[in-house]
Amino acid sequence: MEELIAKRYLKAIKQRSNAQAMEDMALIFSVLAKAFDNEKFNQIINNPDVSKDQKSEILLAAVKSAGYKDVENLIKLLAENNRISIIPAIAEVMRKDIAQTKKIYNGIVYSDSAIDSKVIEDLGNGLGGRFDSKISLEFVKDDFSGIKVDVEDLGVEIGFSKARVNSQMIEHIIKAI
Numbered sequence: 001m002e003e004l005i006a007k008r009y010l011k012a013i014k015q016r017s018n019a020q021a022m023e024d025m026a027l028i029f030s031v032l033a034k035a036f037d038n039e040k041f042n043q044i045i046n047n048p049d050v051s052k053d054q055k056s057e058i059l060l061a062a063v064k065s066a067g068y069k070d071v072e073n074l075i076k077l078l079a080e081n082n083r084i085s086i087i088p089a090i091a092e093v094m095r096k097d098i099a100q101t102k103k104i105y106n107g108i109v110y111s112d113s114a115i116d117s118k119v120i121e122d123l124g125n126g127l128g129g130r131f132d133s134k135i136s137l138e139f140v141k142d143d144f145s146g147i148k149v150d151v152e153d154l155g156v157e158i159g160f161s162k163a164r165v166n167s168q169m170i171e172h173i174i175k176a177i
Contacts, residue, residue, distance in 0.1 A: 006089035009074065010097060016070060019101070026094035028066050032059065033091035045084055052079045059084065099153050103133040107151035110142040123149065127156070 013025065035041045045055055056079035063071050078084050099105055107127075109120055117139075124137040127149070135151055142148075146161040 002086045002089040003093060005083065006086055006093040009086075009090055010093050013070065013074070013094075014097070021068070021070075022094065023098055024066070025068060025071055026091065026098055028063055028068065028071050029087060029091035029094055032062065033088035035062070036085075036088050052082070055079050055084055059087075096153055105133055105135045105151050105153050107135055107137045107149060107154075107156075109137050109139045110144045110148040110150070111139070112141070112143050112145055114141070115139055115147070127151065127158075131156070 014022065017025065036045075044050055044058065056076055059075045059079070060072055063075065075084075078087065107124070109115060109123065120137050120139055124135045127133075127137075128135040131154060133154070135154075137149065137151075144159075144161075145163060146159060148157065148159040150157045
């Protein structure tokens with residue numbers, strides 16, 4: 001639900017902003033979104049005894065130095081409509097939109113054994129060529145027996161399981177006999 005609401009705000013922001021302003025605002029909102037990871041911050045923002053104006057002032061003080069009136073106006077609007085809690089969703093929707101516009105994506109490579117950084121880079125370049133994008137991959141050691149590549153923003157997940165490859169080789173050999 002929050003994502004749908006965030007997309008509506010994003011649509012309005014995009015109509016008023018150029019690409020550079022969008023990137024700057026996405027950075028501001030991602031910093032604000034990180035504040036929601038702080039328990040004390042959430043206690044203040046979710047406290048019914050704190051007025052909408054006070055919540056708005058707290059957030060406005062955090063973004064004042066950035067000097068973006070559109071961001072300040074959006075924060076005031078969110079506070080008026082009791083929608084401050086969707087700021088993390090707005091940050092994520094903005095990040096995804098910018099990635100889609102610039103065709104630059106990040107992904108994760110999972111495996112139970114270490115993979116050379118050159119192989120990961122080649123894998124990212126190969127996938128990037130396939131999707132006409134630039135894909136940066138990061139290695140994460142996992143207990144997946146094989147290799148799994150996940151580029152969430154593109155909706156791509158590719159997996160090669162050692163057990164499955166071995167069973168397919170055995171089936172092929174048996175059929176050949």
